[in-house]
Amino acid sequence: MRIENHQLITDTTAIDLPRLSIPATVHVWTVPTEYRSDGLFIAVQRPGEPEEVPACDPAQCAKAMTETLPPHPxxxxxxxxxxxxxxxxxxxxxxxxxxxxxxxxxxxxxxxxxxxxxxxxxxxxxxxxxxxxxxxxxxxxxxxxxxxxxxxxxxxxxxxxxxxxxxxxxxxxxxxxxxxxxxxxxx
Known part of the structure; x- marks a missing residue:
């Protein structure tokens, strides 16, 4: 998994990320498919905001990636x-x-x-x-x-x-x- 051209690139798909004028942090969690059909919970955290976390059973989740999202031109x-x-x-x-x-x-x-x-x-x-x-x-x-x-x-x-x-x-x-x-x- 990686961020490229303001998309989250996985083995199977490319997911568009928000186009922000400031840098942000992308947190990606693997979650049960009953919670999210693609098995991913993606949270984009702007500076000064709290981090979002999945609202499913924590034992069934794992943080897969944390990466900086640069400002979109x-x-x-x-x-x-x-x-x-x-x-x-x-x-x-x-x-x-x-x-x-x-x-x-x-x-x-x-x-x-x-x-x-x-x-x-x-x-x-x-x-x-x-x-x-x-x-x-x-x-x-x-x-x-x-x-x-x-x-x-x-x-x-x-x-x-x-x-x-x-x-x-x-x-x-x-x-x-x-x-x-x-x-x-x-x-």
């Missing part, structure tokens, strides 16, 4: 891709909230600032009075003389958000197309 690549996409999303979200430039000033674009601006625009469009001032990211007040000023700030935030999403879509497409860990990391 496809699983390692899939895990790297998933982690890279999470990083890309975090990068995108951080970029969306960077200050923006409009009307010769820098403006906060975090979630709270976006909510306040959207509320002010909605109310002004509904006929409510404009706020007398809007504060930039340096805490300097700008007099608001028309809704166009608020829309300019909102437009700058929208453009920044669109650019951040477009970049993330491009990077995620590169991750999806990657066939090596180096290509994933470069995306």
């Amino acid at each position: 496809d699983a390692v690549l899939a895990e790297a891709k998933a982690a890279k996409k999470r990083q890309i999303e975090a990068d995108r979200d951080a970029q969306c909230e960077q200050p923006v430039s409009a009307l010769g000033r820098a403006w906060d674009a975090d979630k709270r600032s976006q909510e306040l601006l959207a509320t002010a625009v909605t109310l002004a469009q509904a006929g409510a009075p404009l706020p007398p001032v809007w504060r930039d990211c340096h805490n300097n007040d700008m007099p608001v003389t028309g809704i166009a000023e608020l829309l300019a700030i909102s437009g700058a935030i929208a453009a920044q958000t669109q650019a951040a999403y477009a970049t993330s879509w491009m990077r995620k497409a590169a991750v999806d197309a990657a066939t090596t860990l180096e290509e994933v990391e470069a995306a």
Whole structure:
């Protein structure tokens, strides 16, 4: 019995083993065929997990093999891709909230600032009075003389958000197309 190409090879068969992104330990027990038709109990133990043992009469079982199962290249690549996409999303979200430039000033674009601006625009469009001032990211007040000023700030935030999403879509497409860990990391 041996492990080869992520299969347990016996005298009579090849049994596929899990494709894991981390090394694991394979424990193989011979057991009565009434318990398992092929006479084998196979347990794959991940690091930090307890070892599984057959639930049949211990006197009728014997450990036949314990061997390390190396990480499967496809699983390692899939895990790297998933982690890279999470990083890309975090990068995108951080970029969306960077200050923006409009009307010769820098403006906060975090979630709270976006909510306040959207509320002010909605109310002004509904006929409510404009706020007398809007504060930039340096805490300097700008007099608001028309809704166009608020829309300019909102437009700058929208453009920044669109650019951040477009970049993330491009990077995620590169991750999806990657066939090596180096290509994933470069995306």
